[in-house]
Amino acid sequence: MVDAAALSVIGPDGDAGGHECGLSDDQLLHCYRAMLRTRVFDEICMKLQRSGRVGFSVPNLGIEGMQVGAASALEKTDWVFPSYRDFGMALYHGVTPLRMMHNMFGNGLDSAKGRQMSVHFSFEEPIHFFSISSPIGTHIPQAVGAARAFQARGEDHVCLASFGDGGTSSLGFHSGLNFAGVWKAPVVFLCQNNGWAISCPSSGQTASESFAIKAAAYGMPGVKVDGNDLLAVREVVGEAVGRARAGEGPTLVEAVTFRMGGHSSSDDPTRYVPAEELEAWGERDPIDRFEKYLAQRGLWSEGDEEHVREDALAEIDAAAKEAGAQAPPGLETIFSDVYETLPDHLRAQGEAVFDLSRRKGEAAAGGGEFPL
Amino acid sequence: MATLTIVQAVNDALKSVMRDDPTVLVLGEDVGPKGGVFLATEGLTAEFGIERCFDTPLSEDGIIGTAIGMAMNGLKPVAEIQFQDFIFPAFDQIVSEAAKLRYRSGGQYTAPMVIRTPYGGGIRGGLYHSQSGEAYFCHTPGLKVVVPSTPHDAKGLLIASILDPDPVLFLEPKALYRSVKGEVPEDSYQVELSTLREVRAGDDVTVFCYGAMVPVAVKAADQAADKGIDCHLVDLRTLLPLDEEGVLEAARRTGRVVVVHEAPRFCGYGAEISALIAENVIEYMEAPIKRVTGFDTPFPNTLEHHYLPDERRVLDAIEQVHSY
Numbered sequence: 001m002v003d004a005a006a007l008s009v010i011g012p013d014g015d016a017g018g019h020e021c022g023l024s025d026d027q028l029l030h031c032y033r034a035m036l037r038t039r040v041f042d043e044i045c046m047k048l049q050r051s052g053r054v055g056f057s058v059p060n061l062g063i064e065g066m067q068v069g070a071a072s073a074l075e076k077t078d079w080v081f082p083s084y085r086d087f088g089m090a091l092y093h094g095v096t097p098l099r100m101m102h103n104m105f106g107n108g109l110d111s112a113k114g115r116q117m118s119v120h121f122s123f124e125e126p127i128h129f130f131s132i133s134s135p136i137g138t139h140i141p142q143a144v145g146a147a148r149a150f151q152a153r154g155e156d157h158v159c160l161a162s163f164g165d166g167g168t169s170s171l172g173f174h175s176g177l178n179f180a181g182v183w184k185a186p187v188v189f190l191c192q193n194n195g196w197a198i199s200c201p202s203s204g205q206t207a208s209e210s211f212a213i214k215a216a217a218y219g220m221p222g223v224k225v226d227g228n229d230l231l232a233v234r235e236v237v238g239e240a241v242g243r244a245r246a247g248e249g250p251t252l253v254e255a256v257t258f259r260m261g262g263h264s265s266s267d268d269p270t271r272y273v274p275a276e277e278l279e280a281w282g283e284r285d286p287i288d289r290f291e292k293y294l295a296q297r298g299l300w301s302e303g304d305e306e307h308v309r310e311d312a313l314a315e316i317d318a319a320a321k322e323a324g325a326q327a328p329p330g331l332e333t334i335f336s337d338v339y340e341t342l343p344d345h346l347r348a349q350g351e352a353v354f355d356l357s358r359r360k361g362e363a364a365a366g367g368g369e370f371p372l
Numbered sequence: 373m374a375t376l377t378i379v380q381a382v383n384d385a386l387k388s389v390m391r392d393d394p395t396v397l398v399l400g401e402d403v404g405p406k407g408g409v410f411l412a413t414e415g416l417t418a419e420f421g422i423e424r425c426f427d428t429p430l431s432e433d434g435i436i437g438t439a440i441g442m443a444m445n446g447l448k449p450v451a452e453i454q455f456q457d458f459i460f461p462a463f464d465q466i467v468s469e470a471a472k473l474r475y476r477s478g479g480q481y482t483a484p485m486v487i488r489t490p491y492g493g494g495i496r497g498g499l500y501h502s503q504s505g506e507a508y509f510c511h512t513p514g515l516k517v518v519v520p521s522t523p524h525d526a527k528g529l530l531i532a533s534i535l536d537p538d539p540v541l542f543l544e545p546k547a548l549y550r551s552v553k554g555e556v557p558e559d560s561y562q563v564e565l566s567t568l569r570e571v572r573a574g575d576d577v578t579v580f581c582y583g584a585m586v587p588v589a590v591k592a593a594d595q596a597a598d599k600g601i602d603c604h605l606v607d608l609r610t611l612l613p614l615d616e617e618g619v620l621e622a623a624r625r626t627g628r629v630v631v632v633h634e635a636p637r638f639c640g641y642g643a644e645i646s647a648l649i650a651e652n653v654i655e656y657m658e659a660p661i662k663r664v665t666g667f668d669t670p671f672p673n674t675l676e677h678h679y680l681p682d683e684r685r686v687l688d689a690i691e692q693v694h695s696y
């Protein structure tokens with residue numbers, strides 16, 4: 001459970017004690033919608049996976065507040081280096097569900113041209129939502145390097161690198177935080193301590209008393225925050241972003257939350273997550289909590305959730321239908337983008353594929369021909 | 373023209389491209405004020421400042437991981453890995469990240485960067501200062517792998533690699549760093565990647581080699597010439613993407629082929645050259661293809677001169693394929 005050391009803003013009854021979050025009413029409602037759209041997107045993706053229409057999905061249930069709270073602290077000129085469980089950040093910043101669904105289906109309109117598994121998104125606008133890699137922690141030093149490029153140009157943009165509690169055991173976590181500390185790089189490291197790295201509990205990742213405390217070894221502040229409290233996450237990440245922007249260096253934020261679903265659509269968490277733990281965290285749902293906060297501010301009333309849900313369902317269902325009806329990528333996309341210019345040996349391999357298709361008619365038509 | 377060693381030519385290339393392009397920067401262990409353990413980056417910090425040539429913490433994973441981040445965000449990093457033997461902590465970053473970034477992001481993100489690293493034996497470096505790991509990397513689509521063997525090529529290929537839009541692993545034959553001197557133009561110039569260098573023309577036996585094996589093959593070819601065998605000597609110099617047509621043409625020319633490298637034989641680069649020739653021009657072959665390589669053992673220290681192919685072994689192979 002969230003311990004006393006983790007900062008909370010919104011109480012169980014929705015009372016934020018006069019906390020000034022810096023968001024207008026419209027922005028608060030945007031946060032609310034972003035959380036619910038994330039949840040609905042997640043639900044639809046799991047259904048698509050269960051019905052065999054997409055190959056894979058990654059449940060986000062329970063961590064929407066953490067994602068949207070962190071995203072709300074960033075400008076569109078900042079870069080997000082996400083984990084595979086962060087698409088709420090992309091939705092918050094205006095990536096459309098349709099673009100995301102193109103990825104889920106790996107179709108010809110997918111920004112990654114169908115080369116990656118589902119939920120491995122890559123976007124460069126309206127915010128840089130960096131291409132997701134399956135190996136854990138590799139993006140952490142990359143975020144530091146991208147931040148150093150901002151430093152080199154004298155730009156005050158910030159990189160946010162997000163990863164799970166398991167990610168803190170990776171090589172990239174150590175090298176990334178170490179380099180960032182030495183360089184005073186404008187990076188915010190966001191550790192989503194969601195309790196489990198697939199089936200390994202946090203206690204199996206570290207003997208440290210917390211993940212935040214690891215920051216001390218790298219010469220940066222480490223802050224623990226209630227990850228199911230959107231405003232608390234926004235507050236802590238916002239402060240870290242402010243420090244980074246002002247040239248005061250990196251921060252490690254540990255957002256304590258809980259993964260209410262499996263690791264992925266291939267995982268059965270009932271085999272290892274204690275039922276009572278799940279139940280306890282269910283009481284702390286970030287969306288319910290934020291609703292109570294909005295209600296206290298007169299921005300929410302009974303029935304609003306249904307309306308937002310209906311809108312989101314309609315939009316995301318339509319996106320899934322449209323994306324599901326698209327043609328797969330052309331065969332030539334197997335060979336393009338390996339290098340900027342197609343080398344001779346890849347051209348020869350590609351032409352052999354087309355030639356075989358012409359002669360034997362076996363390969364599925366994907367359209368597209370060389371030259372690329 | 374100046375007469376430079378290979379390590380001086382590398383230094384000259386870095387200075388040349390850093391003067392022309394302010395986004396180029398150099399990072400690695402001890403590359404700053406010290407100028408690198410082989411002095412390849414000597415004088416760069418003095419001329420360009422500590423922001424453009426700087427020391428990093430001792431972490432190959434961190435060096436390459438951060439360089440990828442810089443590359444995707446508008447800089448052109450040239451990362452030094454002190455010895456190629458130490459590159460393996462960064463293997464994941466090179467193979468799974470730099471090499472795949474353009475592909476997996478549909479071209480949204482790219483990693484135009486160079487990883488320079490001294491490779492190979494001949495300096496009594498033992499297991500961990502002597503290896504030739506090119507085969508690991510040549511098995512990686514998305515990467516380019518370049519190995520110069522002369523000062524002229526070292527400068528021209530390095531400049532071309534830095535200006536290239538894709539990640540390049542630039543393997544420098546440390547045994548030749550100071551033992552080979554040559555004429556190098558003072559201006560900036562590029563040697564086109566994926567082109568072969570004909571070291572000498574001949575009609576009897578084709579010898580493919582690269583890096584530190586080039587001077588060894590030259591000596592063997594000289595001795596073969598004394599025996600009336602005329603060798604066609606080809607420096608591959610870019611291993612990936614390879615000029616396959618050039619290799620096949622050179623193989624067809626003599627119908628007798630020797631491939632030389634100092635890395636272990638099994639699944640080594642010579643296997644690819646042999647397979648390429650066998651698949652495409654076997655009907656031109658007058659003799660079995662012969663490989664002269666390091667052994668399938670770790671790299672020894674005291675007996676390294678027996679491990680490394682020398683002109684005796686290369687000459688023996690030339691004679692065998694010639695007399696077959």
